[in-house]
Amino acid sequence: MQIEAIHATPGYSGFFFDDQRAIKQGATQDGFTYDGDPVTDGFDEIRQAGETLIVDVELADGSVHRGDCAAVQYSGAGGRDPLFRAEAYAPVIEGSVAEELVGRDARDFLANAELLEELEVDGSRLHTAIRYGVSQALLDAAARAEGRTKTDVLADELDTEPANEPVPVFGQSGDARYANAEKMFIKGVPVLPHALINSVEKIGPDGEALLEYVDWLADRSLELGPEGYDPRFHIDVYGMIGEIFGAPYDRDEVIDYFAALEEAAAPYPIQIEGPMDVGDRADQIEAMVELRDGLRDGSVGVDIVADEWCNTFEDVRAFVDAGAADVVQIKTPDLGGIHRSGQAVRYCRGTDTRAYLGGTCNETETSARACAHVALATDAAQVLAKPGMGFDEGYMIVENEMRRTVARRERAQRLANTDEVTADD
Incomplete structure (x- = not known):
């Protein structure tokens, strides 16, 4: 046509x-x-x-x-x-x-x-x-x-095998990091809350404010979450850990802080996005590798997520090839064509790096729905609830688009199976 x-x-x-x-x-x-x-x-x-x-x-x-x-x-x-x-x-x-x-x-x-x-x-x-x-x-x-x-x-x-159920949705709280997290707990959101920790004031001069917040998350999830709820905490710190601690990132002071985050989040897993921002891709990869190696050597089970300087398909490939992150955010608008985001998710297959199909609060309902299909088509590890900073609207848009699509594909498969049986008869 x-x-x-x-x-x-x-x-x-x-x-x-x-x-x-x-x-x-x-x-x-x-x-x-x-x-x-x-x-x-x-x-x-x-x-x-x-x-x-x-x-x-x-x-x-x-x-x-x-x-x-x-x-x-x-x-x-x-x-x-x-x-x-x-x-x-x-x-x-x-x-x-x-x-x-x-x-x-x-x-x-x-x-x-x-x-x-x-x-x-x-x-x-x-x-x-x-x-x-x-x-x-x-x-x-x-x-x-x-x-x-x-x-x-x-x-x-x-050339991928689509997911047969909705991909885990990652809720974004914006600055309403307490009220919106409570909404996410009530709805049983699988990955949360982002938290928008983009200043020293929000993380604390020694990181103490973030530790208190993570501790609150763990406690409040037990109070509000549905039965059997097992969330993954995902905090974006916009390079603030690097701002307050500085390099090198594998030294005891830094690793001990991540160990404290792990303890505060228990019994749930936690991943930290953008732990530092050092100014260019090569140096960012080196810093992330240094931190990841330090966490591994210290037996600290906090995953780190690449964001800054991981924009294009080529950037994603560089971070994955270097083993610089446990998770890479595939920031959909930055890759250009939507198929490029799908190719980036696919590139993570067979590596020890998971693909987070992200994006931005600054998108629209149309682009969010399109990304829901990328997530399903590639079976990404998680997908961002977007657009906006209100949480509820973005979660509804992305989750419902995936559920509707999964149901439609199931109906089509049942019909195809029925037709095959009829043809055999």
Whole structure:
């Protein structure tokens, strides 16, 4: 079925763009905003409204299929593409991108998505947000043209075996780290709470505030969680452990702190995302390997999660090959085309690194649903509840999309089995 037209409409995403460097350098909060001047190129304010480009792909049968361009909350940081401005990029989608895709067969999802990865405009690759959003619409169009789920289209293209039940969802609390964690306990969320530990104030000058919080998590989960509840704690510290302790990361003081985190989380496992941010990929990998080796030598069972400087498919491969993390976050908007996120999950197969299909609070419900299919198609270790920082909405969107898809695939399989029996008779 042929692609007839492509349109782009500027809109809002599920959260905000934040200048991470300005925040790390001590910008103070003023209500929901921050005081001070931005330091990252492209920002007018330290916090500003998130943007998306709503992409519509029209097919020959008159159907319209949507994808949403999105960029992470901390755009322009850690080696990522610059701040995404929807108005500036709409002409690119309706111009150069449409010129390449209109007239092509919608069923050729992987070929169409790879074309976007190779396309250059004025000598530069398309912004990751454009590749991300347009590829979502292409996936939806391919599923329509083939009469199958997006999970099945992806699994065939990536040569993977889809999950037969929803992938564990990782809840993100935002700054409401106590109230939202309690909501997660009540709903039995399998991985939680993120906690947004992005300042010395939140972690404590010696890390004591985080230890108290983890201890509270363990106690409160026992009080509120459903019977048999066995969560995994996942805390994003935005490099703050590195800020308060410094290198080397395999020394006793650092390892003892991680041992204290493990003890506070007991009886549940805990993983720490972004323990340090040292400024570039090679040094970040070296620091993560040093910490991971130190934890192993000290028999400390805390897993570490790669985030900063682990953005592209090539970055994921470098962290996995170096054995730099127990878990890598595959930050979906940063990889460009949505199929690239699936390929990154697949690359973790057969290694001792688990794949966390992440992303950002600054996406949309459309991109979140598309990512749910990537998670199912690749059977990722966990998938982020998104968009937004309210938790409930993102959890509902991602969890329900997976449940609906699993149920649909089960019905299709039962029907196929019935038809086989009838044919045999």
